[in-house]
Amino acid sequence: MAQKIKLSTIAETLGVSTATVSLALRDSPLVAETTRERIKEKARALGYIYNRRAASLRTRRSGIIGVVVRDIINPFYAEILGAIESELDRSRQTFILSNHYDSVEKQRNFIETLLQLGGDGVIMSPAIGTPAADIRLAEENGMPAILVARSVDNVDVPTFRGDDAYGVSLATNHLIGLGHRTIAMVGGSDHTSTGRDRYRGYTDALDRAGIPVDESLRIPGPRTKQGGFEAAVHFLSMRQKPTAAVCWNDLVAIGLMSGIARAGAIVGRDVSVTGYDDLEEAAIATPALTTVWNRQADVGRSAARALLDKLSGSSEPNGLHLIKPEMRIRQSTGPLKLAVLHGREGRQA
């Protein structure tokens, strides 16, 4: 590569000071218009590249925002990220992305790297078991944090997530309304606030309908398509013979539906399945998935805006912002048909 072009190169070429060049390139009204144009023109001609490290060393603003989630391969996070990206893009922030795969250590490394780079802020969907101290590490070093999708106890930062208990109760009520009484819950765990809230939504709905809660109808664990697919065997062989499944998320539901289909049963007729999130692919699965819209885009957008507001000095209220999910009824759920699933007597549609 050729000689590196810097501010002083432009300044010397044009016979002005570096201060003038610096101001001109940032469109300062302090510089006369003609001077400004000459400078910008020359910068372009020389192929000048602004050195943000040098600038941010001085200004203490880097224009970098960190985002860390469990796993971007999960479309749920990908959809949140999409909204964050478009929001940050328009205010010309660069964002650095990382997965933590629920490793608190990996997450902490990321926060430290971000601090070293002078990150202006961080949006995180915290790893399971994140200690409050890790969030404070960021905050105390002048890097505000915003939480999405999951909460952390004993930490007072803006948190945006869906109202999980309410959302799952919507799905459960929908199934109860269709006549189902033996309803399994597939996926998730008690290790996250989300997991606890979703299970509570399920049991609350059963309670309100006067249906006894049976712990053994819960298949904890699955959170991916693969997991849902593998859970199908367990689900189909339960001695209680559930006629419906409330799934942890759409991925689990889609995997479960695939497993059920392979076993020869028809979802939506023989057995009903609900998802959670309303991912893009929920509507085009066969059968189309009945699910709960978790408003990923709203979560991402709100979080990004909250951070930008904080950076620009306005005082965003801390604390939890619950976003109300909505039911999406499609073909994977249908009215209870007795004795169809587990004593299939050859009846055809």
Added chain:
Amino acid sequence: MAQKIKLSTIAETLGVSTATVSLALRDSPLVAETTRERIKEKARALGYIYNRRAASLRTRRSGIIGVVVRDIINPFYAEILGAIESELDRSRQTFILSNHYDSVEKQRNFIETLLQLGGDGVIMSPAIGTPAADIRLAEENGMPAILVARSVDNVDVPTFRGDDAYGVSLATNHLIGLGHRTIAMVGGSDHTSTGRDRYRGYTDALDRAGIPVDESLRIPGPRTKQGGFEAAVHFLSMRQKPTAAVCWNDLVAIGLMSGIARAGAIVGRDVSVTGYDDLEEAAIATPALTTVWNRQADVGRSAARALLDKLSGSSEPNGLHLIKPEMRIRQSTGPLKLAVLHGREGRQA
């Protein structure tokens, strides 16, 4: 936040020079072990945060690597990224990710931002229409580029991608071997090297089998599940009555299968479908998808290693590195059954 701790803070506290602190923190053997330990201990105690901007301003190495692909929501790219991530992680590089959504402008902005941040290198799956000049912009400013999944003409940088023509010909041959003669090609376009190569693989296989190529059996465009799903109507109403479809990728294939299933036909029996990539979910789709393993992990890993090698001074050979795909035969393809699909006369399995 408290007073910012810097090297000089530690130096003063301990009564040594900043040079010594700097060397000690980086484990230089030039510093006596006891001094080194005292310094590291103190740094920890004070909560010192290394300022990488300041350091990189001096060293001209940032530890930042950029990665830009079309769209990380696409699992194909997500799988490549996963491999890049684990490779870069182990050499403690930070990576900055961006989507370009096939906008050359968005991609150029990203390259410029990366240059401003002093990025050490960039791995890109170039946007459609990327001019050679944009790659040169990076290279000429000392930031080496590596290409994945797609090539750019007139540019001599290491490029890693699957052998698309060969891969699609594998899928096409498989269908021909099952007796299919009227085979549609669903998805993709001629705007990318990949698109042209895959179509060529399809026509080459037909040619070799003495089957005339019929342009109207091609449904260009789809590249997502949604696209494949929507193409089902077109596919099922073609006057040539194709008995099989070679799909652009697994997403298109899975969407197409869903659309075909909704129309009441059975994939793998009435009509055969092949995918491309062998995404994780291909094996758990119902029916399990016959596809071509595109070795995403190998592509990502090779690209990351090539870049790291280049950064450490070894001279990685430029040019194209084709990675050989492999066939994965599952349940979505089966032997031709005449007159089943388009004149369904009620025969049951």
Added chain:
DNA sequence: CTGAAAGCGCTTACAG
């Protein structure tokens, strides 16, 4: 409207 000078927090020769 423009310039001279200091300083952001590191690292790197250079001396001792």
Added chain:
DNA sequence: CTGAAAGCGCTTACAG
């Protein structure tokens, strides 16, 4: 083995 000093490329008061 350790220290004093210069410099990476910007921006920011301060003067004029």
